[in-house]
Amino acid sequence: MHSLDLAPSDLRILIAVHRERSFSAAAISLGLTQSAVSHAIRSAERKVGVVLFDRGRGGALPTAAGESVVTHARRVLRLLETMGREAQTVASGQASGVLRLATFRSAAVYLLPSVLERFSIKHPQVDIEVAIVRDVDRGLAGEVADGKADLALATVAPTTEIPASLISAELFAEPYWLIHPPKLSDLRLLPLITWDENCSEETKKWLAAQEWEPPKTIPAADDSVVLSMVAHGLGFAVMPRLSVANCDSRIAVQRLDGQTPTRHVGYVTTPEMAPTLAVREFIRVLRDCLTVPASATL
Template structure:
């Protein structure tokens, strides 16, 4: 059993294709096949079913893949600890993030990380709040940037993100300096999925208001703004999610103010790898004083 065999298993689970795995790991397709066959022979079970479309885990493969991921993760930790002791900064980090943070926060962080720590490789996974939490719990990612509250995770506050009403430019409310939930409750509200949408729904409920919600998938923020432009309804978005291009729409603060809390989350912050701890420290430093216009 070798570390390259274990890396092949993880890559096959992720990509499902021998050619793509070879390209990712920098080895030939035949080397991928040999690594899998050798490992299956050693442990005595078939791990992947093969067909024309690629490979998928067998039941036995599904039962051991988490152990494989844990072993590879521990090997990476050993390398990172050794590099930390020697004064070098190398390693791999996987980060789950909301789309709004992927657009407004991650690019700046990636640029600074590359300048200061070129030996640290970062993978970014974009999803909803629930998806990011699931990725953290399943160890698909090391940590995540998402909206509080988080279940069974330790968090570090990053940003208090104010909510804004988004209306078409020809809407009767477009000239208002602020908007109340009461003003928005008489028409359809296009609500994003995730904790942000739940915060909005909860606040409407607390105020005894029942707007006509139209729930859409929040994977593409531009979809919400496009629907507002078309006159399909109005929206309530957090500041990070407000589109840069406001053509055809008006962005108006909600009063009384409505906020969401953006946090950095992990199962155990003290148990993070050296590379992940570098990312946490740099994120806190980089975020300090930024986005004050959203609070």
């Protein structure tokens, strides 16, 4: 088991060079000399037996192998970090430290408050940092995969593919609803208001299935803007229930005909974090809150 003797400091240097695309910039960002970085990279390359960065005039570009190594390096550092946190958790018998949570707007607004309240009563030592992230592209799962968050509350199916190297499970499924201004002659004459998020794909699918082609499509920044635009009579939209939660009286809500699409919301985390007490407890509280959701007041 000759497990590649790269110390955490070496890994940090690799990551810094990767980030800065430059030995000297990496050196500054770490408070080292350019020489130290150069030596460290060279010794790392000798140990791995592969060139990790192409040095050129413009700085240092990671090779394919370099990319791979840096990805692993980040993971090693995260694992070391959770190792420390977990040790303290186990020793003190209670979770402590920081839990970085990423989620989409509507969950943060309508779902999280009660969850956070219950969680912080049970685990006052845990600081929760909530990041609201739009679920586009790799979206929330990407946030976790990149190590920017420990846990995400996200759409887990069917639009979004969760990479196999992450752990996820569904928490609940919710229907999409049709929302529109209350007084209307023919809904089909109204423009469709969309927003750029993974789950908005469902909107299009359902409309297509209904052979409903809106006269116009208006893009909005996020789901709360969509709501506001609908409230002002600018058009209609198809949105997941959570986004429609406690919206104002100028909006009429109506079930979808036919094959009602549903959005599946769940959590996503890394294999490193999953066995962690803080994460397990947070998921437990989430589940508890969802059986009797405070947001069931729709």
